[in-house]
Amino acid sequence: MTKITINPVTRIEGHAQVTIAVNPAGEVEDAHFNVVELRGFEKFLIGAEVEEAPRITPRICGICPSAHHLAAAKATDQIFGAELPKTGRNLRELLNLGQFIHSHALHFFMLAAPDFLLGHDAPAEERNVLGLARRSPEIAKKAIAVRKFGQRLTEAVGGKPIHPGNALPGGMSAPLSEGRRTELLGMAEETLRNAQEGWEIAKGFLDDMDTSIGEVQTAFLGIADQGTYATYHGEVQVMDSTGNIVGGFTGQDYTDHIEEYSEDWSYLKFARLKTGDYYRVGPLARLNIVQSMGTGGADAALAEYRQAFGKNVQGALPYNIARYIEFLASCEKAVEMLSDSGITGSDIRTPVTGVVHRRGVGIVEAPRGTLIHDYTVNEGGFIERCNLIVATCQNNYAMDRGVFDMARRVVQDGQLSSSAANRIEMVIRAYDPCISCATHAIGRMPIDIEVIRQCR
Numbered sequence: 001m002t003k004i005t006i007n008p009v010t011r012i013e014g015h016a017q018v019t020i021a022v023n024p025a026g027e028v029e030d031a032h033f034n035v036v037e038l039r040g041f042e043k044f045l046i047g048a049e050v051e052e053a054p055r056i057t058p059r060i061c062g063i064c065p066s067a068h069h070l071a072a073a074k075a076t077d078q079i080f081g082a083e084l085p086k087t088g089r090n091l092r093e094l095l096n097l098g099q100f101i102h103s104h105a106l107h108f109f110m111l112a113a114p115d116f117l118l119g120h121d122a123p124a125e126e127r128n129v130l131g132l133a134r135r136s137p138e139i140a141k142k143a144i145a146v147r148k149f150g151q152r153l154t155e156a157v158g159g160k161p162i163h164p165g166n167a168l169p170g171g172m173s174a175p176l177s178e179g180r181r182t183e184l185l186g187m188a189e190e191t192l193r194n195a196q197e198g199w200e201i202a203k204g205f206l207d208d209m210d211t212s213i214g215e216v217q218t219a220f221l222g223i224a225d226q227g228t229y230a231t232y233h234g235e236v237q238v239m240d241s242t243g244n245i246v247g248g249f250t251g252q253d254y255t256d257h258i259e260e261y262s263e264d265w266s267y268l269k270f271a272r273l274k275t276g277d278y279y280r281v282g283p284l285a286r287l288n289i290v291q292s293m294g295t296g297g298a299d300a301a302l303a304e305y306r307q308a309f310g311k312n313v314q315g316a317l318p319y320n321i322a323r324y325i326e327f328l329a330s331c332e333k334a335v336e337m338l339s340d341s342g343i344t345g346s347d348i349r350t351p352v353t354g355v356v357h358r359r360g361v362g363i364v365e366a367p368r369g370t371l372i373h374d375y376t377v378n379e380g381g382f383i384e385r386c387n388l389i390v391a392t393c394q395n396n397y398a399m400d401r402g403v404f405d406m407a408r409r410v411v412q413d414g415q416l417s418s419s420a421a422n423r424i425e426m427v428i429r430a431y432d433p434c435i436s437c438a439t440h441a442i443g444r445m446p447i448d449i450e451v452i453r454q455c456r
């Protein structure tokens with residue numbers, strides 16, 4: 001058996017590997033997306049006070065800490081039996097918007113755009129954010145400015161730009177001052193202008209995007225609020241592969257619909273529907289599920305997206321466009337929320353006393369998809385059992401099969417060229433996998449691609 005290793009695979013968050021098996025005729029027999037690291041937050045949260053979970057779990061990931069913070073806080077609301085007051089709820093939603101703006105801008109401009117703007121076959125040393133800055137300095141500058149707003153919003157509402165800590169059982173620990181609100185509103189308006197200009201670039205990718213690449217027929221999962229796009233409030237919708245909403249859940253009942261499983265070649269868990277169907281989460285799933293984005297510019301963009309790709313999009317690369325539309329929607333929503341001076345209200349928390357329910361399940365949309373935090377506590381409020389389901393696990397099957405599809409297209413006579421390797425990476429990158437979330441990994445950024453040639 002001959003092994004060809006391509007290293008590194010770049011522009012994803014975390015460490016993973018691709019293995020391609022080639023038969024003696026040089027044809028691809030199978031390919032897998034493997035994640036080979038494990039840290040185990042689900043185990044070492046056991047014994048912690050549950051009110052500490054919103055502060056511990058953001059450490060799972062430096063890219064999507066707010067989502068873990070909010071999912072954990074939502075679970076503790078249930079455990080302590082607290083209904084949030086209006087401003088507390090709104091601040092939680094605003095914090096999630098900061099996360100989406102920061103994470104989506106990072107992915108679109110810095111990780112995905114080099115492929116589309118510089119070309120898939122550009123030399124690897126140019127096909128990155130620095131190459132992008134040389135080619136299109138104005139885009140790079142805008143990318144840095146919009147990310148900065150996302151971080152600033154997270155800091156103002158969450159207390160810190162990375163690993164926010166202000167959400168706690170029953171609400172938030174600090175209100176937003178009027179001075180902060182007006183400062184953030186100015187930044188939000190500028191960010192929205194940049195996002196609108198960027199849509200002109202993003203939609204340029206609509207025309208020649210091959211949606212058959214990495215296509216898998218799956219069901220989809222994502223939060224919607226009465227059919228409207230939402231990331232914090234609302235009900236998780238289950239959509240089957242033909243585009244029909246077939247169920248929904250908001251909390252503990254998630255186990256009626258989905259289950260996790262493992263494969264022996266990856267430490268990254270998988271998830272599927274209880275019906276046995278595979279499903280996906282994240283921007284593509286959410287846009288398939290909603291009827292409206294809830295804001296004008298994003299709704300117009302959604303109409304153009306559906307004109308190009310249809311209503312039930314099953315490809316992999318359209319994730320990149322869906323992600324941009326969500327970025328636009330998040331900017332519009334941030335302007336809307338910050339324009340309302342009610343966001344500075346003092347009704348931020350319902351005081352809590354003791355454990356009311358022994359189990360709490362917090363579900364929010366993270367930039368990469370539906371995030372579930374499930375805690376069971378003892379009567380003293382110490383965690384006895386913990387299950388986290390992150391987006392990357394739920395997209396694991398689709399990434400794996402997408403890699404197989406692309407490998408079949410680009411591996412020639414058992415040989416993998418540099419541009420072919422990048423095309424395989426592009427399928428994975430479209431999902432924006434968060435490997436540190438998914439396995440709670442410590443380690444290097446690159447992923448390896450390995451070709452295993454089977455001998456007769």
Ligand code: MG
Pocket residue numbers: 042260269387388389
């Ligand atoms: Mg789990």
Ligand code: NI
Pocket residue numbers: 060061062063064065434435436437438
């Ligand atoms: Ni993450």
